[in-house]
Every structure is written in structure tokens, then in C-alpha cells.
Amino acid sequence: MSGLSRRRFLEAAGASALAAAWGCRGGPEAPSDEVAALIVRQESPFNAEPPLGKLVESWVTPLPRFYIRRHGAVPRIDAAAYELRVEGLVERPLRLALGDLRDRFDRAAVTATLQCAGNRRGEHSRVKKVGGVQWDAGAIGNAEWAGPRLGDLLKKAGLKPGAKHVRFRSLDRCTVPAGTFEFGASIPLEKALAPETLVAVEMNGRPLSPEHGFPARTVVPGYLGARSVKWLGDIEVSDRPSENFFHARDYKLFPPDVGPETAKWDQAEPLGELPTNSAICSPSTGETLRAGIARVRGYAIAIAGRSIARVEVSADGGKTWGEARLSASSAAFAWRLWEVEVRLEAGPAVLAARAWDSSGAVQPEKVDWNFKGYLYNAWHRVPVTVA
Ligand SMILES: Nc1nc2c(c(=O)[nH]1)N[C@H]1C(S)=C(S)[C@@H](COP(=O)(O)O)O[C@H]1N2
Ligand SMILES: [Mo]
Numbered sequence: 001m002s003g004l005s006r007r008r009f010l011e012a013a014g015a016s017a018l019a020a021a022w023g024c025r026g027g028p029e030a031p032s033d034e035v036a037a038l039i040v041r042q043e044s045p046f047n048a049e050p051p052l053g054k055l056v057e058s059w060v061t062p063l064p065r066f067y068i069r070r071h072g073a074v075p076r077i078d079a080a081a082y083e084l085r086v087e088g089l090v091e092r093p094l095r096l097a098l099g100d101l102r103d104r105f106d107r108a109a110v111t112a113t114l115q116c117a118g119n120r121r122g123e124h125s126r127v128k129k130v131g132g133v134q135w136d137a138g139a140i141g142n143a144e145w146a147g148p149r150l151g152d153l154l155k156k157a158g159l160k161p162g163a164k165h166v167r168f169r170s171l172d173r174c175t176v177p178a179g180t181f182e183f184g185a186s187i188p189l190e191k192a193l194a195p196e197t198l199v200a201v202e203m204n205g206r207p208l209s210p211e212h213g214f215p216a217r218t219v220v221p222g223y224l225g226a227r228s229v230k231w232l233g234d235i236e237v238s239d240r241p242s243e244n245f246f247h248a249r250d251y252k253l254f255p256p257d258v259g260p261e262t263a264k265w266d267q268a269e270p271l272g273e274l275p276t277n278s279a280i281c282s283p284s285t286g287e288t289l290r291a292g293i294a295r296v297r298g299y300a301i302a303i304a305g306r307s308i309a310r311v312e313v314s315a316d317g318g319k320t321w322g323e324a325r326l327s328a329s330s331a332a333f334a335w336r337l338w339e340v341e342v343r344l345e346a347g348p349a350v351l352a353a354r355a356w357d358s359s360g361a362v363q364p365e366k367v368d369w370n371f372k373g374y375l376y377n378a379w380h381r382v383p384v385t386v387a
Contacts, residue, residue: 035211037064041133045070045174046211049138052281056297056337059329060111061141063209069116069139071183071246072174074210075231082215084199088167088236091158098215101201105148105156110196112221112333113301114228115140115274117251120376130373137279137380140299142334145219146202150235151193159189159237166192167242168218168227169234176245184244185227185251187220187272189237196221196333199232221333222304224271224374226251241270256369263371273304276363277377278311278338278355288385291346296324298380300355301335308336310356315342317350318365318379324353344386351382 038048050065057065079098086094096104116139118132125134133139154166170183191197198219201208208214213230220227226246241247252268278300283289300308307330312321324340342351354363367378 035064035068038068039136039138041135045072047133049135050141052136052138052279052284053297055138055141056281056299059142059327059334059337060144060204063204063212066141066143066212067116067139068211069133069225070172070174070211070230071176072172075171075173077171077215077231079215084216084232084235086153086157086235086237088238089160089163090154090237091160092156094153094157096153098201101148101199101216105152107146108149108195108198109144109146110198110219110221110333111142111144111331112196112219113140113142113335114219114225115277115301117224117226117271117274117374118372119277120279120380121373123378123380124369124373124376127369130369130371132373137281139225140301140335143203144205145198145200146205147198147200147216147219149195150197150199150218151195153199153235154192154237157237162239163237164189165238165241167234167236167238167244168229168232169236169244170229171231171233174246178245178249181245182233183229183246184242185218185229185247186238186242186244186270187223187227191220191223191272199235222273224251224274226271250372251374252372253374254370254372259371271374274301275375275377276303276306276308276355276357276361277301278308278353278363279380280313280351280353280382283351283382283384285382286384288387289344291344291386293341294344295339295341296351296353297337297339298324298353299335299337300326300353302355302357303361304333306357306359306361307332308355309358309360311336311338311340312354312356313340313342314352315344315349317381318352321354344384346386349384349386351384352379354379 049067119139167186200219217230280298311324324338327337
């Protein structure tokens with residue numbers, strides 16, 4: 001993919017041209033054409049995911065099929081006045097305009113899959129109800145992200161001794177029971193300096209859309225989506241992780257016997273890499289199929305640093321398994337799409353899928369329940385009726 005010309009980018013990014021460029025209608029809570037094809041899981045703040053069958057029609061997910069997850073409203077940002085600050089434990093604090101992010105740094109392009117830590121929470125809730133957006137398996141998408149490397153910004157600013165974490169602050173406002181805050185997160189310095197970690201200004205060859213973080217967002221491949229902070233306003237190098245609510249009091253994993261009243265947030269680690277996972281996207285749960293040969297399709301994604309070795313599909317709820325064909329397209333931090341034909345006899349049937357990664361690890365049959373409903377990666381089961 002070639003980059004946008006500077007003129008076209010600035011045109012598309014210009015405040016007045018923005019609404020037209022993205023077909024936005026109404027206020028931040030009014031879905032635009034961009035989101036019309038999504039299944040709404042929550043109206044306000046707006047959270048939506050694509051129908052699963054559509055999700056796996058292409059390796060790179062087009063915008064109208066890319067899930068949207070947010071904790072507040074889309075902030076209105078004037079592109080001309082936008083400034084990204086880089087500060088904290090740095091020799092030379094930076095203030096970067098959108099044009100600086102485009103022109104003053106090498107443009108890096110990374111095809112990476114973004115996935116919410118709560119993807120598949122709906123299944124988790126069927127084990128025992130958990131709060132939060134009740135996602136099916138569609139809180140995931142694969143995009144071509146482009147922009148400067150976060151590491152290049154940090155090198156330009158110059159790191160001071162003691163730098164260990166890189167914190168991100170958004171320009172949004174999110175209201176939760178504990179109060180109203182901007183969204184924020186941090187990642188360890190090592191991941192911030194990794195070549196795949198970007199301050200993205202483009203998604204699939206166009207400026208970021210308002211929903212996906214215009215004018216700039218972090219993209220932290222392999223990590224839970226919550227570290228890919230949209231509407232990025234501030235980068236701060238620190239000796240400690242972010243104290244933002246969404247980093248310190250959210251997105252942490254607890255054992256099954258811990259609940260909201262007993263969770264010791266300060267003693268738990270912030271989540272980082274997501275585990276190896278896969279899902280059946282077609283047929284869909286509850287679908288009626290004809291006896292005989294049926295095609296099953298889905299996605300698989302390996303934990304960061306590994307690749308998908310094999311995907312297995314069962315037509316008898318996990319008693320016997322056959323191997324799926326992986327599609328050719330792949331990249332280090334991207335999902336693999338797969339398909340396979342299975343033979344179905346008349347009656348009820350449960351399809352199941354599980355992925356193996358390059359370390360030999362396989363998705364488990366069951367996972368421990370946790371009260372936030374994160375990291376659900378048990379075998380994906382899809383009950384169907386065969387006529
Ligand atoms: N500023 C801001 N950034 C955010 C969020 C948010 O609510 N506000 N949600 C995070 C979460 S939980 C996820 S999963 C991803 C979703 O990105 P998307 O909406 O572009 O798919 O954005 C992350 N970045
Ligand atoms: Mo998320």
C-alpha cells in the first residue's frame with residue numbers, strides 16, 4: 001500500500017472536509033454509514049461489532065466491518081489546532097502538529113489485528129454472568145495502520161535515565177461510576193520502542209476516521225485493544241505504569257473467587273499480550289444447515305511472538321477433529337483466516353474450533369472465569385441444527 005499524498009491527506013484531515021470525507025451525520029452518538037453495518041451492543045457510549053460471517057470475508061477488515069469500542073463520546077478535534085505532546089522523563093519535550101507526525105518522521109506501515117480484551121465476553125457470561133459489553137467473537141479486526149513509530153518519537157525526545165513505562169492520555173472524557181476521566185493507558189518501554197508500535201495517523205490507507213481515533217492513536221500490536229489509545233493527546237515517559245482509571249482499575253485479571261468487592265487492584269498486573277484464540281464465523285450459532293458437506297470459516301490469532309501452526313474443527317462438539325486450511329495472507333501481528341469442509345448428519349450438532357500456536361500451545365477446552373470477563377479463549381463452540 002502506498003501512502004497518501006500529503007495534499008490528499010491534509011484535505012481529508014481538514015476540519016471542514018472531515019465530516020464530508022467520512023460521511024458523518026449528526027452528533028457523536030449518531031451512527032454514520034461507517035457503522036451502519038455493525039451490530040450495536042451498546043448505544044451510549046456506542047459499542048458495536050460486525051456480523052461474524054462478514055468479518056472473515058477479507059483478511060484486511062474494511063472500515064464498515066471494523067468493531068467500535070469506546071468508553072465515552074468521540075471528541076471533536078480541530079485538526080489544524082491539534083498538538084501531540086511528548087513529555088515526562090525526556091531530554092527535549094515535543095509538541096507535534098498533525099503535519100509533523102506525517103512529515104518529520106519515517107512512515108511505518110504495519111498490518112496488525114486489534115482485539116478487545118473482552119472479545120467473546122458473551123460466551124464467558126454464559127458460564128456465569130459478567131458485566132461489560134456482551135461481545136460475540138467480533139470485537140476484533142485487522143487493519144493496515146501507518147504513521148510514525150512511537151520509538152522514533154521517543155528517540156527524538158531523548159529518554160532520561162529511569163524511563164520504564166510510556167503513558168498515553170486521550171482527549172476524550174469517559175464517565176464511569178468512579179467518576180469522569182480521559183481514557184489512558186501505558187505500555188512497558190520495551191514495547192514502546194518495538195518497531196511494530198505506532199502512533200498511527202492512517203488506517204487502511206486513509207486518515208483515521210473519527211470513530212477509530214482521528215487524528216492520531218497508538219497501535220500496540222499483540223496487546224489488548226485498550227492500549228491502542230484513540231484521540232491521543234499526550235505521551236508521557238515515566239518510571240511507573242499509568243495511574244489512569246482504565247489502566248490501574250480496569251483491564252486486570254483476577255482468579256474466579258474474586259469479585260468487584262474483593263479485587264485488590266494494586267496487586268494485580270495490567271494486562272498486555274492477548275492469548276492464542278480462534279473463532280468460527282460461519283455458520284453462525286443456531287443456524288439451520290442441510291445434511292451433507294458444510295463449509296466452516298473463521299479466524300485464528302496467535303499470542304504475540306508466535307504464529308498459528310494449525311486450526312482444528314470438530315463437527316461433534318470436540319470428540320473428533322479435522323484440520324482446517326489456513327489462508328495465505330499472514331503478518332507477524334495479524335490473524336489468519338481459515339476454512340474447512342465438515343460432514344453433518346441430520347439432528348443437532350455442535351461445531352467447535354481450536355487453534356494451535358507455534359509453541360505447541362492449544363486453546364483450552366475451558367478457561368477460568370473472571371469477574372471482568374477478559375481473555376476468553378476456550379474452544380469456540382457453535383451449536384447448529386442439521387435438517
Ligand atoms: N481514547 C480511547 N481510546 C480507546 C478506547 C476508548 O474508550 N477511548 N477504547 C479502547 C478499547 S477497550 C479498544 S478494544 C480499542 C477499540 O478500537 P476501535 O474502536 O478502533 O476498534 O480502542 C481502545 N482505545
Ligand atoms: Mo477493549
